[in-house]
Amino acid sequence: MQFWYGLAQLVGVHTILGLSAYVILQTGQVSMAQAGFLAIGAYVSGMLTTMGGWHIVPALLVGGVTAAVVATIVGFPALRVKGLMFVVATIAFGEAVRLFWFNFTYQVKQGADMVGPVGGEGFKQIRYFPANGWTDLDRALFILGLMAIVMAGVWWLDRSRVGVVLRAVGEDDLAAQSVGVNLTAVKVGAFAISGFIAGIGGSLYSHYTTHIEHLNFGIVLATFAIAYPIVGGLHNVFGTLAAVIFIQGFLVEGLRFLGDWRNLLFGALIVVAMNVSPRGFVSVYRDLSTYWRRRVYSGAIFTVVLIIVGEAAGGEVVAFVDGLLGRSGLQFNHMAWIAFLVVMAVWSWRGLAILIVMIPAGLQRLSGVLRDSLGGSAARRPRRTA
Amino acid sequence: MFGDVSFLDLLQAITDGLLFGATYAIIGTGFALIFGVMHKINLAYAATSIAGAYVSLAFASLIPMPAIVVFLIAAIASGVVGYLIYLTCFRFIPTASPLATLMATVGMLILIDEVIVHETDGMPQPYPALFDNVMIEIGDYGLRGDLLFIFGLSIVATVALVIFLYRTRLGVATRAVAQQPVAAQLCGISVQRTNGTTFIMSGLLGGLAGAMTGAAVGTLSPLLTLPITIKGLIVTVIGGLGSIPGAIIAGLLVGMFENVALALRDVQERDLYVMLLLFLFLAVRPLGIFGKSSSRD
Numbered sequence: 001m002q003f004w005y006g007l008a009q010l011v012g013v014h015t016i017l018g019l020s021a022y023v024i025l026q027t028g029q030v031s032m033a034q035a036g037f038l039a040i041g042a043y044v045s046g047m048l049t050t051m052g053g054w055h056i057v058p059a060l061l062v063g064g065v066t067a068a069v070v071a072t073i074v075g076f077p078a079l080r081v082k083g084l085m086f087v088v089a090t091i092a093f094g095e096a097v098r099l100f101w102f103n104f105t106y107q108v109k110q111g112a113d114m115v116g117p118v119g120g121e122g123f124k125q126i127r128y129f130p131a132n133g134w135t136d137l138d139r140a141l142f143i144l145g146l147m148a149i150v151m152a153g154v155w156w157l158d159r160s161r162v163g164v165v166l167r168a169v170g171e172d173d174l175a176a177q178s179v180g181v182n183l184t185a186v187k188v189g190a191f192a193i194s195g196f197i198a199g200i201g202g203s204l205y206s207h208y209t210t211h212i213e214h215l216n217f218g219i220v221l222a223t224f225a226i227a228y229p230i231v232g233g234l235h236n237v238f239g240t241l242a243a244v245i246f247i248q249g250f251l252v253e254g255l256r257f258l259g260d261w262r263n264l265l266f267g268a269l270i271v272v273a274m275n276v277s278p279r280g281f282v283s284v285y286r287d288l289s290t291y292w293r294r295r296v297y298s299g300a301i302f303t304v305v306l307i308i309v310g311e312a313a314g315g316e317v318v319a320f321v322d323g324l325l326g327r328s329g330l331q332f333n334h335m336a337w338i339a340f341l342v343v344m345a346v347w348s349w350r351g352l353a354i355l356i357v358m359i360p361a362g363l364q365r366l367s368g369v370l371r372d373s374l375g376g377s378a379a380r381r382p383r384r385t386a
Numbered sequence: 387m388f389g390d391v392s393f394l395d396l397l398q399a400i401t402d403g404l405l406f407g408a409t410y411a412i413i414g415t416g417f418a419l420i421f422g423v424m425h426k427i428n429l430a431y432a433a434t435s436i437a438g439a440y441v442s443l444a445f446a447s448l449i450p451m452p453a454i455v456v457f458l459i460a461a462i463a464s465g466v467v468g469y470l471i472y473l474t475c476f477r478f479i480p481t482a483s484p485l486a487t488l489m490a491t492v493g494m495l496i497l498i499d500e501v502i503v504h505e506t507d508g509m510p511q512p513y514p515a516l517f518d519n520v521m522i523e524i525g526d527y528g529l530r531g532d533l534l535f536i537f538g539l540s541i542v543a544t545v546a547l548v549i550f551l552y553r554t555r556l557g558v559a560t561r562a563v564a565q566q567p568v569a570a571q572l573c574g575i576s577v578q579r580t581n582g583t584t585f586i587m588s589g590l591l592g593g594l595a596g597a598m599t600g601a602a603v604g605t606l607s608p609l610l611t612l613p614i615t616i617k618g619l620i621v622t623v624i625g626g627l628g629s630i631p632g633a634i635i636a637g638l639l640v641g642m643f644e645n646v647a648l649a650l651r652d653v654q655e656r657d658l659y660v661m662l663l664l665f666l667f668l669a670v671r672p673l674g675i676f677g678k679s680s681s682r683d
Contacts, residue, residue: 025485030485030488077665077668077669078668080668080669080672081623081668081672081673084421084427084622084623084627085623085627085668085672085674087427087488087619088619088620088622088623088664089623089664089665089668091616091619092616092620092661092664092665093661093665095616095657095661096658096661096662096665099654099655099657099658099661100658102654103654103655103658119654120654218612219612219615219616220612223492226489227489227492230485230486230488230489231489260503260504261504263496263500263503263504264497264500264501264504266493266496266497266500267493267494267495267496267497267498267499267500268493268497269493270489270490270492270493270496271474271475271490271493271494271497274475274479274486274487274489274490274493275474275478275479275490278479278480278483278486278487279483279486
């Protein structure tokens with residue numbers, strides 16, 4: 001069960017990170033600054049609980065607010081530019097934050113030893129959870145609960161007038177401006193909200209890993225942050241969650257037994273997924289008929305139940321399966337994921353396709369591309385260019 | 387703040403940085419070329435150039451060959467990888483989904499990095515140094531031979547690029563597609579083929595830059611790709627999007643600035659100042675040195 005609690009915490013933190021990128025993506029800006037905000041939240045709240053002896057909830061909020069304040073300050077110059085320039089500006093900001101923590105050392109004496117961040121060595125002993133006797137289940141529930149709150153908040157934001165304004169700016173900022181939307185206020189506001197969410201995610205991150213260092217918050221994490229909403233689709237918040245489960249649960253954790261090859265497959269799968277489904281998972285899911293949608297749902301629920309029952313049955317099942325698999329180098333956790341895929345395949349082959357590379361949609365698109373290029377329709381059908 | 391850095395040290399740092407900045411200038415030019423034609427970013431570009439350098443290293447370790455051949459192999463290999471990236475990340479993804487393209491190039495960046503890690507077990511590989519012991523010395527002041535060679539080579543590459551763009555039919559087609567893809571198509575130019583050639587051209591440049599970086603640093607490592615990607619992007623933005631002269635000037639500027647920061651402060655803080663330089667430009671001149679205000683079309 002340990003593994004699943006860990007996975008739940010990982011998914012929770014990464015979903016919050018993905019949602020923070022989701023908000024700013026709604027305004028049409030690709031922000032690579034999310035890892036930076038995550039770092040700010042992580043360090044600030046870590047220092048508050050470890051060195052200041054705060055409770056986690058206020059520390060969490062202060063971490064989020066600090067990140068939001070920094071986002072507002074940086075937002076004014078950074079959001080003067082858009083598109084690629086904004087991407088580069090936010091990459092630079094993220095790197096600047098990382099390098100700031102790389103050069104930042106501040107320790108206080110606590111009992112026998114010194115605690116606090118030490119430049120390149122990182123920030124160790126963020127031991128709020130173990131020190132207060134939180135079990136793995138407590139942590140997982142706490143993080144998932146916060147994830148649910150953030151998700152509900154962003155979902156509500158999406159459906160409110162605010163969401164409409166954000167998307168209007170994202171679709172066409174000039175048109176939005178011409179109907180009286182204050183672009184700077186909207187963009188900086190969205191940036192601040194996304195900073196706040198990422199700050200909270202960072203606070204959870206530092207407390208659940210107990211040890212952070214500047215290298216955790218590099219450009220790779222920033223890429224992951226925007227990858228979740230892009231892969232999941234910008235239609236609703238659940239796409240982000242699905243993408244986190246797919247990327248962190250399946251690609252990163254589930255394929256661990258592939259060893260070195262996993263990372264190779266990882267990059268290749270992103271390329272394939274973007275080719276066959278440029279609008280994200282959710283759009284593919286939407287294209288499915290109700291009949292197949294039901295199968296995808298029930299397949300997923302059935303598998304989760306299967307896993308929980310299997311784990312709850314206790315160590316014997318796991319030990320038995322591990323014993324059977326001993327020679328192949330696989331473990332129960334891997335088998336559970338493979339079982340997940342098999343069940344998805346049996347219950348609905350399209351569900352499997354969604355999970356891996358969304359083959360049907362891909363074929364459909366591929367045939368479209370082939371028809372386009374073979375039939376030379378470019379000349380017949382004038383295409384609008386941006 | 388400045389410690390005891392003498393004027394001569396500062397001058398030395400400026401010239402070394404300026405000469406090494408040539409690699410940034412070339413990388414920035416490659417980014418600008420792709421952005422100019424497709425209005426998209428290829429985040430896998432720096433990985434392409436490092437991949438080319440690795441291929442040339444593999445050839446060089448098999449058969450001993452002169453430096454210039456090693457550089458040529460790097461350029462050609464990068465051109466091939468560049469075309470592959472065009473096929474996998476740009477060709478079949480609709481223009482209307484710029485985010486999907488961006489993500490796909492990140493996927494390629496990870497893939498190329500991991501292929502390199504897989505093939506070399508993650509160990510940095512020594513890259514054959516050029517003119518290692520050539521120094522032009524004027525008193526205490528010296529010019530490193532290999533950096534001079536790099537600088538000269540990048541001038542040659544830039545001149546070749548300019549000749550390609552302004553003196554050949556393909557170059558005219560490239561500029562036409564960059565300016566107005568629909569009109570270019572109406573004139574019978576194949577947009578897709580032109581885009582593909584642009585990727586090959588930028589790949590050739592990138593391979594040179596990768597080999598130059600390898601030769602100047604002395605080792606090749608997959609850890610090089612991310613810093614080069616970031617520096618290349620910064621150069622593109624400081625120079626102005628899609629502007630080749632801007633990229634060249636900004637590349638030299640960033641190289642120089644970085645080296646001066648290194649001489650005055652230390653290596654941990656160096657990149658922090660480069661980021662600050664970028665923010666200064668964003669605040670004062672958001673469109674970059676040669677940026678044109680984008681028209682709405």
